[in-house]
Amino acid sequence: MKKILYLECNSGISGDMTVGALLDLGADREVLIKALDSLNVNGYHLHFGRAKKCGIDAFDFQVHLEDEHDNMSGHSHDAEHSHDAGHSHDVGHSHSHPHRNLQDIYEIIDRLEAGDHVKNMAKRMFEIVAEAESKAHALPISQVHFHEVGAIDSIVDIISAAVCIDNLGVTEVVVSPLSEGFGNVRCQHGVIPVPVPATVNIASQYGLKLRFTDTMGEMVTPTGAAIAAALNTRTNLPETFRILKTGMGAGKKDFKHANVLRAMILEVLREEEPEETMWVLEANIDDCSGEMLGYAMETLLEAGAADVWNTPIYMKKNRPAYMISVLCKQKDLMTMEELMFLQTTTIGVRRYQVERTILGREKKLIKTEWGEAEVKVCFWKERTFCYPEYESVRSICKQTGMDFQTVYDTIRHTTEIL
Ligand SMILES: O=C([S-])c1cc(C(=O)S)c[n+]([C@@H]2O[C@H](COP(=O)(O)O)[C@@H](O)[C@H]2O)c1
Numbered sequence: 001m002k003k004i005l006y007l008e009c010n011s012g013i014s015g016d017m018t019v020g021a022l023l024d025l026g027a028d029r030e031v032l033i034k035a036l037d038s039l040n041v042n043g044y045h046l047h048f049g050r051a052k053k054c055g056i057d058a059f060d061f062q063v064h065l066e067d068e069h070d071n072m073s074g075h076s077h078d079a080e081h082s083h084d085a086g087h088s089h090d091v092g093h094s095h096s097h098p099h100r101n102l103q104d105i106y107e108i109i110d111r112l113e114a115g116d117h118v119k120n121m122a123k124r125m126f127e128i129v130a131e132a133e134s135k136a137h138a139l140p141i142s143q144v145h146f147h148e149v150g151a152i153d154s155i156v157d158i159i160s161a162a163v164c165i166d167n168l169g170v171t172e173v174v175v176s177p178l179s180e181g182f183g184n185v186r187c188q189h190g191v192i193p194v195p196v197p198a199t200v201n202i203a204s205q206y207g208l209k210l211r212f213t214d215t216m217g218e219m220v221t222p223t224g225a226a227i228a229a230a231l232n233t234r235t236n237l238p239e240t241f242r243i244l245k246t247g248m249g250a251g252k253k254d255f256k257h258a259n260v261l262r263a264m265i266l267e268v269l270r271e272e273e274p275e276e277t278m279w280v281l282e283a284n285i286d287d288c289s290g291e292m293l294g295y296a297m298e299t300l301l302e303a304g305a306a307d308v309w310n311t312p313i314y315m316k317k318n319r320p321a322y323m324i325s326v327l328c329k330q331k332d333l334m335t336m337e338e339l340m341f342l343q344t345t346t347i348g349v350r351r352y353q354v355e356r357t358i359l360g361r362e363k364k365l366i367k368t369e370w371g372e373a374e375v376k377v378c379f380w381k382e383r384t385f386c387y388p389e390y391e392s393v394r395s396i397c398k399q400t401g402m403d404f405q406t407v408y409d410t411i412r413h414t415t416e417i418l
């Protein structure tokens, strides 16, 4: 069963709203606390509480910074604790914090006790902010020194988002258009227009849709936009779905509408089969060796061809020859044509467009009696097909001496997905 995380950003998106929504969806708080402890970062504590936004109950995740002179380790406690959970910090203006660059942040992330994919996800989010900052201030990425985002709360927000996403086990994420307000906002740089330049850069670079509203104030922060850009794996919701869970993450500001980020876990019931326009490039070749054709196929596939095949033919003057065919995306057309001229002896290439329908698919790991194996799960109408990946079958056969058919059939009929 395919599960999709849907982020409904009708009141924009920020780091703390995202973490709140994911915790409300059921991400494990203890796992998060343990992961954050492994960073060994001092000077903050966490608040896990509830807030009412226009009467709507939402998870309120807050990172409270402690005084610079207070060198306590990061710790967490519940909102019921006597500490005042209701206030929020004006991040980045009233007190100073270290200005870290991307490398410093990567070093902190490397201390995280979590899988590499969680660390890479968090690094990707920071990299997206760094690119956007670099563009906004016309500075090379190496010289971008984070201000707000270098503060502990942003590090905690981004890493928490990555840990919670991993904990929820979602593989695909759809992000709705991001509603944004208008006016100006005061930050470390001074008073800047909403949407702030870093947010605009992220939205334009990663194709996030912004929806402007008549609400005064900033609803999409650069951190929120970077999280959305890094997580967004598909553009559309499935044709029909069932909502398995909903989570609400509270924003810190109050607007005339409920300042919440709503997250949903959706079970796909019916998936539209995407239609794509592809290209086929072809050449009939009678003077190319088998070795050369083999190498051409290898380089074309490495350069992004969707498929390459050679068909034995008889061509003009009754010559035995081969037709080489290359299937590729429009964006790869020129690269493929150049490789055909460079890596074969052809002096002409035909090309035509083809339409294709492809099934939605996901790669999954299956637990077998011989260890893990990779499978492709494909979705067609109400049916699901599971196809073992050749390399997994091959390596199990080599390790165990079993025959291909037995291993293939066993993987195909194993239901336990990791
Ligand atoms: O680098 C960062 S995060 C940043 C860049 C900009 C620019 O547009 S340039 C603006 N800000 C403002 O700081 C606060 C906090 O942002 P977070 O993403 O850290 O929550 C917010 O008002 C941003 O607009 C930050």
Ligand code: NI
Residues within 6 Å of the ligand: 090, 091, 092, 093, 094, 095, 096, 097, 151
């Ligand atoms: Ni600050």
